[in-house]
Amino acid sequence: MNSRGVSRRQLLRHGGALVAAASAFAAPALAQARSRIRLGYLHVVAVDGHIWTGLDRGSFDREGIDFELHEFNTGPEVFEAMAHGEVDMVSAGGVISNYLALGRGRGFLVNDIEVATAQLWVRPELGVREIADLRGKRIATTMKTTAHIFLDRALRANNINPSEVEIVNRSMAVAVKAFIAGEVPAVALWVPFNIAVREALPDAVRLVDASAFYPQSAVLGGWAARMDYYAENSEVLSRIVRAWADANDHMVRNPAAAAEALQLHYTQSRPADIAEALRAQKLYSSREWKRLYADGTVVKWLQQVSDFFMTDAGIADSLRAADYFDTRLYLSTIG
DSSP states (O other): OEEEEEOHHHHHTTOHHHHHHHHHTHHHHHHSOOEEEEEEEESSHHHHHHHHHHHHHTHHHHTTEEEEEEEESSHHHHHHHHHTTSOSEEEESTTHHHHTTTTSOEEEEEEEEOSSOEEEEEOGGGTOSSGGGGTTOEEEEOTTSHHHHHHHHHHHHTTOOGGGSEEEEOOHHHHHHHHHTTSSSEEEEETTHHHHHHHHOTTOEEEEEGGGGTTTTOOEEEEEEOHHHHHHOHHHHHHHHHHHHHHHHHHHHOHHHHHHHHHTTOTTSOHHHHHHHHHTSBOOOHHHHHHHHHTTHHHHHHHHHHHHHHHHHTOOSOOOHHHHBOHHHHHHHOO
């Protein structure tokens, strides 16, 4: 885990553009009571793209939000940190549908639909040229994540029971290293780990990505808070939603500019890589999201992923998405 505090003063040192943006809103920001929040997150565009965009634009600053950022490698790790009281809230991927169904927090905001962020890569020289070749083979991935959901659906869609393969459960960085080293012939990963594979193994083949199973298998990533924090800080959560909406709508309206700005936070990636990562997720405007919250679509999508996780774990008495995810906060905050 990497921890870093991000305050208004620190952001103002990042460049003239940020100074100008902050100065335009200096009076209301200073007049508003500020809230410092320990936020756990994953450093992948589908999860932290809204965070960095909102910080760079001053969206969170204008709402009086100061984040103390804690970076984690996987969704299970970030939820464990929240369970231990190390962070107040998290932003994660499809794993939210697992831990929230187990009562490990309350969801209140979704970032995007991870349409093609999960991908299946294979090495033909190790005996895998098509999905049928995976029977009896080892596949590296991180279980209880977006990549795991995708792998299960890709196998079943091709008449392979997951029991017919050996899933090697590792953190994604370790899983990708194992694939590159030739220890496994296949890996189910999420963007941007595809970049490391593509650069290290020009002959590796991307067989399929999650877009092949959309919208029937839509996977949502989003935000959740500890139960006690959620119960006591509804006004703070509303401010986060408003700031998020400003960042989100900027990303929707100006994808090229958003990608260019985000690349500064991904120094090992090229602008084209960030643009590719943004295309792998589906964003809606804040008003379009309001419709999807109101008509039950968001809850339905969350529930279908929870069903996968709970079935896989053999759990029959989990919480329903309608109970673990609060749609009212968003609907009452976004005009």
